[in-house]
Amino acid sequence: MWLVTLGFLPQLIAFYLPYTRRLLSDELASLSLVCSQLMLLIFTFANLRLPGMPILLLGLVCNLGVILANGGFMPLTVDAAARLVDQTALNNLAVGERVSNASKDILLPETGILLPWLADRFVSPPFLSYRFAFSLGDVLVAAGTFWLLLIGQLRTIQSTESGDT
Amino acid sequence: MKKTINHFTLSFAKINNTHLQVALMLLTLVMLVLGAGAPEDVGTIGR
Numbered sequence: 001m002w003l004v005t006l007g008f009l010p011q012l013i014a015f016y017l018p019y020t021r022r023l024l025s026d027e028l029a030s031l032s033l034v035c036s037q038l039m040l041l042i043f044t045f046a047n048l049r050l051p052g053m054p055i056l057l058l059g060l061v062c063n064l065g066v067i068l069a070n071g072g073f074m075p076l077t078v079d080a081a082a083r084l085v086d087q088t089a090l091n092n093l094a095v096g097e098r099v100s101n102a103s104k105d106i107l108l109p110e111t112g113i114l115l116p117w118l119a120d121r122f123v124s125p126p127f128l129s130y131r132f133a134f135s136l137g138d139v140l141v142a143a144g145t146f147w148l149l150l151i152g153q154l155r156t157i158q159s160t161e162s163g164d165t
Numbered sequence: 166m167k168k169t170i171n172h173f174t175l176s177f178a179k180i181n182n183t184h185l186q187v188a189l190m191l192l193t194l195v196m197l198v199l200g201a202g203a204p205e206d207v208g209t210i211g212r
Contacts, residue, residue: 141201
């Protein structure tokens, strides 16, 4: 628990808290993201025996790999951004720069991305009111978490039933 | 008012170790998922 809290803290400061994220430069925010993900990687590795953790670890490695390969931020393809926001909003974004100070993403053209298949290139379907771009690593993280919760729940049910009999 | 306070006291008394462990586990998982994943919310673009 403490390792996850310690690991999440740099991201909380750099991306989630409005007051602190304004104070950090892009370099510090990037450093926070990489350090945070490294600590979460250690936590995931230490808990590898839990169901779903190997999938979650793979997702984390994918995300961290593409982040490290592209200068410390998650690359967001211009194509994915164009599918998320209108042209006016897109025109206000600069290619090669962070999408906003609340974001872990940097806007890059497909050709300028290293490991492009691991970037934020997929977009949630238009019929969903909550729109977001996500990566293959995010899918693996979600799948690992789902598996962890599902197996955990099944084990609880099994132990309850065996306790009843 | 006294009834409401009693109700809350009773509710908190029902919280045991297992509840706390589940809550902490969920909190850990939320932090892990938020930290490990990097989906880009449309609301943060250009903000």
